[in-house]
Amino acid sequence: MSEELNEINKKPFYKKFSIYQVIAILGVLIIVVFSYKMFFKKGEVIDDTSKDQETEIENKISIPADILKNYELGFTRIRERGFNEEIILPGKVDYDLERMANVGSRVPGRINQVFVKEGDMVGKGAPLCSISSVELGTSQATFLKSKAKLETLKVQYERAKELYEKKIISAREFEMTNVEYKTVKTELETSYNTLLVYGLSKGEISNLEKGKLTSNQMPIRSPLAGTVTSRKAIQGQAVVAEDNLFVVANLKQLWIILDVYEKDLYSVKLGAEATIFTLGDKPESVKARVAHVGEVIDPIKHTAEIRLEVDNKDFKLKPGQTVSAKVQGLISESKSRRIMVLPAEAVHKIEGKSFAFVANEDGTFIAKEVEVGETIDDDIEIREGLEPEMNIVTKGSFIIKSEFLK
Template sequence: MNPRTLLFFALSASLLLGCRDKGGSESSVSGREGAPNKTQAEASHGDADTGAEGPHGGGSGHEEVIQLTPEAVRSAQLKTDTVQRKALSVGLAVPARVTFTQKGVARVAARVPGRLASIEVSLGQKVKKGQALGYLESPELGRARADYLSAATKTQVAEDNFRREKELFAKGISSEREMREAESAFVTAQAERNAADGRLHAVGLSDAEITALRGNEHYSSRFPAPSPLDGTVVEIAGIVGQTVEAATALFTVADLTELWVLLDLSESQLAQVRVGQPVDFTVSALPERRFTGRVEYIGDLVDEKTRTISVRVVVPNTDGALKPGMFAQAEIATKADVQADGGGAQPQRVVLPREAVQKVGEEQVVFVPAGENRFKPLKVRTGASSAKEVEILSSIEPGTLVVTQGAFILKSELSKESMGEGHSD
C-alpha cells in the first residue's frame, strides 16, 4: 500500500473519532440541562397544588395559609364571629382623659402649724372615713387645748356659784346684787368657753374629739389627721419629722370605684350627645378592654379659645383597672338608626368590626379559619366606616366565619412569612 493510501485511512479514522467525541459531549449537556427542566415542571406542579389550597382567591394564584401552634392561638386571644348584615353604627371618636370625681377625692392638710409625728398608712392602702392617716404635734393646738380646759373649768365653777347664789337668794340669805354678779360671771365664763371651743373647731377638731378633751385633762398636743372619706391612699406628701404650716398637704385619699372621663366636643358635635347616653372608650394601657360609661353632664359654656364644650362621663371602676390621669379614646354612639340626612332607617350592610380588617401592603384583608389553628387572608373591598365598624363590599357573604379579635397578630405572622420567603430567594 502506497504512502498516499495510508495517509487517507489515517485521516478518515481521525474524523470518525472526532465525531464520536462530539456526540457524547452533546448528550451529557442535554442530560445536565434536562434535570433543571424537570425540576421546573415539578415546581410548577407544586405551585399549582399550593394555589389550589386558596379557595377565596383575591385574584392571585397563590394564597398563604398561616399555621399557628395551639399555644400561639391562646396567647393571641383570637376570637371569631359570623359576618352579619346590619345598619352601620354611627359614632363620634374623640380623645378623653380619666380623672377623679369631684366628691371622690380629698386632700388632707395640716390644720395647724406643727410637726408630722407619724404616718400610719401606706400608698394604695384602703382606709375608712375618720381613720387616722398620721399624727401631728402642734404647740398651737396645745395652747388651744389649755385655753379650752381653763375656760371649761371656769364655766363649771361659775355655774356652781350662780346656782348656789340663787338658792341663797331664794332663802333670803343672799342679796339680789350678789346673785346678779354670780349670774354675770357665769355668762362671761360661758362666752370664754365657747370661744375656746370655736378655736378647737377652727383647727379641725370634731365635736367628739372636743368632748373627749373635756373629760381628759392630760389630752396632749398630738392629734390625728383623719381621712374624710372611704377610699384609697393615692398620695403621701409628708415626711415624718417635717415641720408644716397650716394647710400644708399631707395625704390624698380617693374613692376609685367610680371615675370621670372628660372629653371636649366641638359645637358641631354637641347636637349628637345627650345626658344619659352610653359612651365606650379604651385606654392605651389596656387596648384589649372596652369600658362603658354614661354622659352625666354637658357643659353650659363654650371655651373661647378652643371653641369646645366639656362633657363629663361617669364610669364604674370596681376592679381598679382605670387610673386617674390616663388618656383615653372615647366612642360616643349617636343616632345609629337614622341616616345623616334624616331620611329614615339606614340600609342593611355587610359589616365587620374595624379590628377585623387589616391593611396588608396596599390591600385590605380579613382572616378566615382554614382548619385547626390555620387561617387564610382574604382580600376585601371596604366601603363606609364608623368609629367601630367598616362596611365590606366584596369577597365575603353574611354567615362567613372571620377573625374579629386578634387579626393584627395574624397580620404580623403573615408579614414574617413573607419576609422569610424573600430571604430564601
C-alpha cells in the same frame, strides 16, 4: 379521482373541513345553547313569580270586623333617614371630686410620725400621720381652764339665783353673776369647737375632760374611705394649715372628661350611655353615662366639657389615664349615609325571621318577610322586602301578628 378521495379519507377528521366551515358550525352550536338556556331561565322566572304569589296567598290575613273594631291601628310607609357614625372623642380619666380629698394639718406644727404610704387603702377616720403642735397644746389648756372656771361659776350662779328668788340679793347682783357665767360658757363652747376644727374627735375631747389626754400630738385623719394616691408628708417636716400632705380618693367611681365641639353639643343628653376604650396592647371597653354637660364654651377651642361617670370597681381605670369614648347620640355628619327605616314597633320576630304587616285596600293584611339592619333610636333599618308605596301597620300590629300565628 378515486385516488384523491382516498387521500381525503386518510386525513384526520378535523382536517376535512375548512376554517370557515368550522366557524360556521361553532356559531350554530352557540346559538342553540344560548336559546336553550334562555328558554329554561324564562321558565324559572315564571316559576319564582308563581312561588311569590303562592307565598302571599299563604301569608294573607283576614281579621273579622268585630275583632278589629276593638283595636286602633296606625299606619306608616317606609321612609328614608340619615344614618351617622358615632364620633370617637379623646378624653382623660379624673377623680370624682365628690369622692376625693386633699388632707393636711389644720394647725401649724411638725410631723412626728407617718402611718401610710401611696397605694394604701384606708377607712374613714383612719390616722394618716401625727402632728406635734404648740398651738394645739395651748387650745387644750384654754379648753380645760374654761371648763374649770365654768364649773365654779355654775355653783355661784345657782346660789345667786336662789338668793335672788328669796329677795336676799338685788337684781343687779344676780345679773352680774349671770353675765359672767354665760361669758365663760361661751368661751368653753368656742374652745371646744376649736379642738374639733383642729381634728380632735368628740371622744378625744371627752378623754381630755377626764384628764386622760393632755398631749400636743394631733392625728391627721382621713375624711373618707379610699386609697392614698399621693403622700407628701415626711417625718420631721414643718407644716402649716395651707399644706396638702395627702390625697385620698375612692377610685371605685371616677370621671371621664371629654371636649365636645359646640356644634355637636345639642346631640349630648344627660344620662346618655357612653363606651370608654382604653389604650394599649390589650384595649378594653367600659360603660359610662353622661353626668354633666358644660355650660361654658371655650372661646379658643370652641368646645365645652362633658363629664361621664363610670363605675371602676375592678380598678381598670386610673386618674390621669388617656382614653377614647363614644357617646350615644353624638354623631359625625361628614360620614352620614341614608337608609330606609320603619318604626321598630312595626317589625316582628317570628321563628327567627323578621316580618312587617302590609295593609291591603280590601281590608286584609299580608305578612311580608323583611331583611333588617341597624336599630337607630326608635327606628329599624329595612334593607329588603318592602316597597315605598306599601302601607305598613305600626300601632296595633300585635293583633295582626296574633291572627297570623293562629
